[in-house]
Amino acid sequence: MKFGSIEQSSVPDAVLSLQEPSTRFHRNFEQQDTPSRMLPPPISHWLSAFSLRNLNRVSCLVRPSPLPAPRNSHTRSGMELKAVVSALEKLAPPSLAESWDNVGLLVEPSPPFAVRSVLLTNDLTEAVLEEALAKKVDFIVSYHPPIFRALKRLTGGWKERVIVKAVEGRVALYSPHTACDCVSGGVNDWLAKAIGPASVSPLSHSLSAQFPGAWAHRVEFSVGSEADLGSILAELNSLQGVDVHYHTARSGAGEQTRVSVNCMAPALTRTMKLLARESAIYRTVQVLQLNKPPVPDAGPGRICTLSDPVTIATAVQRIKTHLRLSHVRLALGARCTLDSLVLSVAVCAGSGSSVLNGVPADLFLTGEMSHHDVLDAVAVGTSVVLCDHSNSERGFLSELKEALTGQLEGKVKVQLSETDRDPLEIV
Missing domain, CATH: 3.30.70.260 (ACT domain)
Structure with missing residues (x-):
């Protein structure tokens, strides 16, 4: 499908019906007064482009039309979408993200569009989206990308419903994910604070975007x-x-x-x-x-060398306090006890198997690892602490809130989701 030359007949009714009359698409076949109004206006009258770019993000652009102004209008206070995106990219440059990831602006409402309220969440579930709509949020920052694998249709599953409702509600979606993991002062540096005073450096370095x-x-x-x-x-x-x-x-x-x-x-x-x-x-x-130069202090994972060694029991208690958890899972390394000393800790927020594999350390701290990867670590004397995937990430959002509020100079309200939580509970 070529954008800009799209014909009305090439747009399925199912796609057009996703939008409210005041948003990007408009078809009104209900209770029409005259035969002349039975036909919709030519879609090319206002539609400049609708795309699933690389099938992993949604972007819509419209040219001005006599249709009623959308709910989100430039006449209201707030900041331009591109200014908010620019602020997020300064905090966590997308160039730092892993090549397999899908970061950045994933759903872009049609202009005019002003951002007055931002909601931060670790995962964009249906409950979180309903919360955002109830709070009249314009922009959602979801740490995990709500569009990750390529989409061929927006039907059926809960993830597709989330995207459709975001588009209908004119809510922009953005994900920083592994860019936030790798950046200095990002998620992994926040998680490393759980260990206590230590010298901290990336397990490997991200590379510059340019040669x-x-x-x-x-x-x-x-x-x-x-x-x-x-x-x-x-x-x-x-x-x-x-x-x-x-x-x-x-x-x-x-x-x-x-x-x-x-x-x-x-x-x-x-x-x-x-x-x-x-x-x-x-x-x-x-x-x-010629190799792209490494970016200082940026990269996946962290290796922490404690200023003073602590016992495994003390390290576990510090982790629980930092993450505000009553329980974590612990696998003691071979020949280790709770009184064994810890001097080095390798940290990886989320799923740490691939990042931590083979790293020499007294302790691994991550959200989740496979059973066999835990066995491999234990066999070489490395103890492992697992706190469940999103529990190793979610607490960082409070720091992101403060940083983003500063970047936006207080012109946009930034708030944390109240319904976002890890799906697993210890019962």
Whole structure:
């Protein structure tokens, strides 16, 4: 389906009926007075674009029309949607998110749209959405993305119902998820506070969104005095997407010019094809892969080295206090007791199996791990504390609330969900 050239007949009635008359789509076939009103107005009159971008986010844009103004209007106080999104991206840059994740703005209401109230939740359940609608919230930040796997239709399941009701209610949906995990001062740093005073660093580092100087490859080669350096440099500089540098030096073989060509992948092939015409030069070619630099203090998981060792029993009590839980699950490492000392703790909010696997530490702290991963940790003497998935994340939302309120300069009300909770209880 091409947007902007969509025909009315190509839009299913089921999709059009998702919207209230005052929102993005309008079909009114009920109690019409005259035959001329039996037909809906041409949808192209107000519809500019409706998309499931990559099938994992919903975006709608409309051009002005004589239809009644939507409930959320720019005439009311608040902030523009893009300003709120920009504030969230400053707090947790989407570039830090894992490649498999689906972060950012997932549902974008049609303009005009002002954000006056934001609701923070760990999981966007139907109960949380009903709470948001009752509180007339415009924007929901759901730590876990409510759209994660690709959707082919918005029918049937509870997750689809949540998306449909958000669209009908003109509520924007945003998820920071693993960007919030990795960023310095994010979820994992909050969870690491449970251990007490410690030096804390990421288990591995996130990489910068950009290559050094925006180049992915460097081609280096030598040009002897007998070669036509000027012609070679001119041909290289004629290529699109390259950056050429050179310097001349004397050696036992005589005067040599060393040339460096920085380029992205598309220009690499063209550069090599050009140099292959000169066999003497081609024999000196070296191709270097440039890596994106690591981001300081950002990355998945945390390793904590305590200022003073504590017993496992003390560590468990600190964790329960920090997470406000009466119970957690504990697997003692081989040859460990509750009085065994803990100096190093590896932390991963949510599901920690893949992140913590093989990390040398006295204690693992995470929300959940598989049975066999717990056995593997215990076998090497690492004790494991499990507090259930969202219990290892939800408490961070209070810190996010304060940070986001500051970013929005108090112009938008930011509140925590009262119905969001972990689905598991100890009974």
